[in-house]
Amino acid sequence: MIRLxxxxxxxxxxxxxxxxxxxxxxxxxxxxxxxxxxxxxxIIIREGGKxxxxxEDNGQGMTQEDLLLAVERHATSKIPDExxxxxxxxxxxxEALPSIGSVSRLxxxxxxxxxxxxxxLKVEGGQKLGPIPAAQNVGTRIEVRDLFYATPAxxxxxxSATSEMTAIVDTVSRLAMAYPEICxxxxxxxxxxxDLPVTLGEINERRLYxxxxxMGKEFIDNACxxxxxxxxxxxxxxxSLPTMNRxxxxxxxxxxxxxxxxxxxxxxxxxxxxxxxxxxDRHPLVALFLEVPPAxxxxxxxxxxxxxxxxxxxxxxxxxxxxxxxALTEAGHRAATTTSSFALKAMQPSxxxxxxxxxxxxxxxSRPPSKPLYSTPLPHSFTSLAQTTAHxxxxxxxxxxxxxxxxxxxxxxxxxxxxxxxHETYIVAETEDGFILVDQHxxxxxxxxxxxKIQFLKSQAQSQYLLIPEVxxxxxxxxxxxxxxxxxxxxxxxGIEAFGGEAILVRETPAALENFNITRLIxxxxxxxxxxxxxxxxxxxxxxxxxxMACHGSIRAGRSLTLAxxxxxxxxxxxxxxxxxxxxxxxxxxxxxxxxxxxLFGRK
Numbered sequence: 117m118i119r120l121x122x123x124x125x126x127x128x129x130x131x132x133x134x135x136x137x138x139x140x141x142x143x144x145x146x147x148x149x150x151x152x153x154x155x156x157x158x159i160i161i162r163e164g165g166k167x168x169x170x171x172e173d174n175g176q177g178m179t180q181e182d183l184l185l186a187v188e189r190h191a192t193s194k195i196p197d198e199x200x201x202x203x204x205x206x207x208x209x210x211e212a213l214p215s216i217g218s219v220s221r222l223x224x225x226x227x228x229x230x231x232x233x234x235x236x237l238k239v240e241g242g243q244k245l246g247p248i249p250a251a252q253n254v255g256t257r258i259e260v261r262d263l264f265y266a267t268p269a270x271x272x273x274x275x276s277a278t279s280e281m282t283a284i285v286d287t288v289s290r291l292a293m294a295y296p297e298i299c300x301x302x303x304x305x306x307x308x309x310x311d312l313p314v315t316l317g318e319i320n321e322r323r324l325y326x327x328x329x330x331m332g333k334e335f336i337d338n339a340c341x342x343x344x345x346x347x348x349x350x351x352x353x354x355x356s357l358p359t360m361n362r363x364x365x366x367x368x369x370x371x372x373x374x375x376x377x378x379x380x381x382x383x384x385x386x387x388x389x390x391x392x393x394x395x396x397d398r399h400p401l402v403a404l405f406l407e408v409p410p411a412x413x414x415x416x417x418x419x420x421x422x423x424x425x426x427x428x429x430x431x432x433x434x435x436x437x438x439x440x441x442x443a444l445t446e447a448g449h450r451a452a453t454t455t456s457s458f459a460l461k462a463m464q465p466s467x468x469x470x471x472x473x474x475x476x477x478x479x480x481x482s483r484p485p486s487k488p489l490y491s492t493p494l495p496h497s498f499t500s501l502a503q504t505t506a507h508x509x510x511x512x513x514x515x516x517x518x519x520x521x522x523x524x525x526x527x528x529x530x531x532x533x534x535x536x537x538x539h540e541t542y543i544v545a546e547t548e549d550g551f552i553l554v555d556q557h558x559x560x561x562x563x564x565x566x567x568x569k570i571q572f573l574k575s576q577a578q579s580q581y582l583l584i585p586e587v588x589x590x591x592x593x594x595x596x597x598x599x600x601x602x603x604x605x606x607x608x609x610x611g612i613e614a615f616g617g618e619a620i621l622v623r624e625t626p627a628a629l630e631n632f633n634i635t636r637l638i639x640x641x642x643x644x645x646x647x648x649x650x651x652x653x654x655x656x657x658x659x660x661x662x663x664x665m666a667c668h669g670s671i672r673a674g675r676s677l678t679l680a681x682x683x684x685x686x687x688x689x690x691x692x693x694x695x696x697x698x699x700x701x702x703x704x705x706x707x708x709x710x711x712x713x714x715x716l717f718g719r720k
Contacts, residue, residue, distance in 0.1 A: 154255065165263060220263045225258075228254070299312060319352070320352055331367060354403050358400065368402045370406070386404075547707070553705060561698055568666055587621055589620075599614055
């Protein structure tokens with residue numbers, strides 16, 4: 117028998133989608149405050165949000181009539197023209213407040229500008245009480261007590277107060293990054309977690325200051341500015357140098373029209389942009405703000421509004437990848453200043469003499485020994501190519517006028533003038549205001565790698581025809597997705613075509629790949645395209661081979677270099693993009709400023 121569910125049960129079901137945990141409540145209430153044009157938002161939490169969530173703002177406020185409508189399902193002020201494809205606010209479903217009120221004790225107090233009266237409304241377990249007159253400043257104050265008391269089963273799924281508080285801090289931080297013109301505070305009974313004042317200036321300057329407070333000054337010192345446009349699409353933000361990275365992607369913040377989102381398309385674009393600089397298990401730090409015409413993005417995809425759908429996926433993807441790669445290229449040979457900080461800490465004298473060498477306080481992440489996805493011995497032809505390329509990068513000192521003094525030489529070249537070689541591995545160069553320590557093998561490896569990329573990855577000649585073409589069976593959707601990228605795959609030497617039904621015929625393979633499982637490669641590429649929209653594994657594997665070739669072809673640690681060769685290496689680094697890090701995100705050099713050295717010895 118089919119029957120209509122009672123309104124309270126309907127609200128509790130909706131709450132299961134909207135209110136996953138206390139952080140979900142905080143997110144909904146803050147978004148409402150932002151849409152109400154608030155310039156200050158204060159949040160107080162008790163017991164990780166289980167006992168109390170209090171959000172107070174100085175926004176536009178609500179009248180007595182608005183209060184009554186606000187706790188009704190599908191009532192909203194966010195859709196003025198009934199057009200779901202022209203949403204320009206953060207909240208829009210009209211389910212948050214009634215859903216929260218159905219599983220907690222909710223009290224809303226509000227006052228509009230110019231009114232002498234403020235009103236308060238309570239909702240307990242879905243039952244409305246009021247409204248009644250109250251004492252309230254202009255704006256809105258919302259208290260959520262005893263979350264999930266009306267649905268005890270949900271309480272079993274709540275984590276510890278500490279874990280829930282961590283999630284709340286992350287939620288507030290993500291919103292605060294996008295709105296530097298709003299003051300945020302977040303407290304509990306014991307401490308103040310966030311106290312973010314309003315920042316002034318142009319929007320990117322505001323965001324930069326706000327990001328420095330949330331992601332740390334180190335990120336700002338080592339971030340590349342992002343600013344690119346394509347048609348009606350625009351992207352702003354900041355991305356870290358490859359040498360500043362983490363073991364997970366938790367410090368990657370992505371926004372679409374001010375809305376914090378988690379989107380595979382955006383995450384994949386970031387991964388593609390950095391795959392040439394970082395090992396697969398390392399992730400950059402980014403904060404990207406994408407501005408898209410409302411009609412070009414569907415934000416009505418997920419109950420929690422954390423996912424979006426774009427009308428023009430390829431434009432968005434290429435815009436992000438292009439902007440990030442352009443910023444990394446413009447960074448030139450820069451390396452993260454964090455490496456210098458670690459070096460200075462390691463040089464600090466200990467309180468008591470140590471006769472046994474101590475463990476370093478920091479170890480740069482090394483690339484873990486990995487087994488290639490496809491077993492591929494390095495062909496002799498490519499080994500010779502690497503050696504030829506490395507030989508072509510001659511370490512001969514460029515001609516410099518004798519009239520240029522040593523001071524002018526150091527001023528003219530950012531990486532300074534070579535002075536010595538230590539342990540036949542490290543080059544010491546003097547700059548105008550400090551000195552540089554270069555890992556000669558890592559630096560030359562990057563130079564060879566960049567040269568190999570030009571010769572190999574951008575050439576369609578590096579392919580071989582199969583004597584007997586390989587037939588690979590796929591699902592229809594996978595076959596269509598793979599064929600749509602056939603031209604892109606052709607650039608890397610992989611030639612495919614449709615072969616009746618749902619099969620793929622492989623006629624050509626990259627010449628660098630020998631004795632590998634073609635079927636597995638095709639299946640993996642199809643899976644990646646369906647899931648991520650990009651065939652990443654082929655390019656990553658070819659780049660891994662190029663990296664190996666560059667490693668074999670570059671000058672080794674333990675080789676003595678003349679001053680002319682050292683200076684030639686420094687000059688080549690200065691003119692080669694991305695030479696500040698090796699192929700796996702480790703720094704190729706460390707810079708120590710004269711001021712820091714003098715401070716180390718107590719001169720400052």
